[in-house]
Amino acid sequence: MDRIVVLTGAGVSAESGLGTFRDKDGLWTKYDLAEVATPEGFAADPAKVHAFYNARRKNALEAEVNAAHEALARLEAAGALIVTQNVDNLHERAGAKGVIHMHGELMRVLCAACGATWDAPREMAVGEACPNCDGGPTRPDIVWFGEIPYHMERIVDALEACELFVAIGTSGEVYPAAGFVEEARRAGAQTLEINLEATGGRFDRRILGPASAVVPQWVDEVLGA
Template sequence: MDRIVVLSGAGLSAEQGLGTFRDKGGLWRHYDLGDVATPQGFARDPDLVHRFYNARRANMRAAAPGAAHDALARLSQRPGITLVTQNVDDLLERAGARDVIHMHGELARALCHACGARWDAPARMAPTDPCPRCTARHTRPDVVWFGEIPHHMDRIEAALARADLFVSIGTSGTVYPAAGFVEMARTAGAQTLELNLEASGGRFDAIRKGPASQLVPNWVAEVLRQ
């Protein structure tokens, strides 16, 4: 398997204390998604949105990469590996992973809604923060909200079109366009593998069930031995 595309979702970081809006406990259950994860919610109450993402950013910075992140970082050193993540945390980078494609953006980055400038986000953002390029006070977290187009889709689709193996790790398989990646890979002739706590229902050639901290290091070790 020379060319491998890996898609990671929330299950990669869940054991590190970083959950998603599907969790019954945790940060998301205190908020309505329409208020904190849509452009419309940001337009209504930017202060609320910034408070929410400031809390998420603090949670991320308090977390540390786990065994699954470390394993993928080792894998990324090999030629032919494309790491795509739906996660907005930076745990893969902190583990040493190369060239991670963040299709849903990054908590550690800020975006100016007026001019499109991007920069490293401070620990706390506020509606009054000026853009460092155009000075507009319309800055936001550089994350993809519901109703927005994910980043780097051309690059991701090109990698899927030439992949020998597509691996999905810890993702529910319900959010498009990522939910369609397995079919893109299959159409291109790639083998497909899912590593997840429970099967997502996607048409994978093989499925291994369990926590990412166990499945991912074992699978990476197999690949690196080949």
């Protein structure tokens, strides 16, 4: 099978009941991102930030995987690499094993003092100590605005080596992910966008429609099912 890199965004999990971010009713229209998604916001009011992510974690734990997650798990089992902007664990719950979470994970905790990470409880609270260094503060293991996304070197290497880059359910507006399609194109890869509607990226091909409907069809096409 051709080497395939798949980038997924909020649109993949929207049909599972998890909110998108940049639509007119998205999460960032309801919250001040400077208060809940920056290191400065956490320093100013850690209780507020914990409450925000506790609610998101609860929502993610109650969500069910959809057909798009299941189809992509089948594709990964056949050799594709999944890179996600999402912080939920729905890809893993659908059976994917090696997902790269470039923006971190709701289900993990990060110690801001020593960098250790571990599984998150259902609810985090201010003042919890790190089991590694007994320090802190401990925070959700989420890449906030102004921070560098995780695993960028590995992602760039995969883009330069892939033969097909596919962006699914992402707005394509936030860098560095917004530049992935151009990196793949420069490396000679074919590019495909699967989304509810077309974005501004320069893709060779587009498939438009709900992820739970069109992603399984596309995966079946790729796998010859």
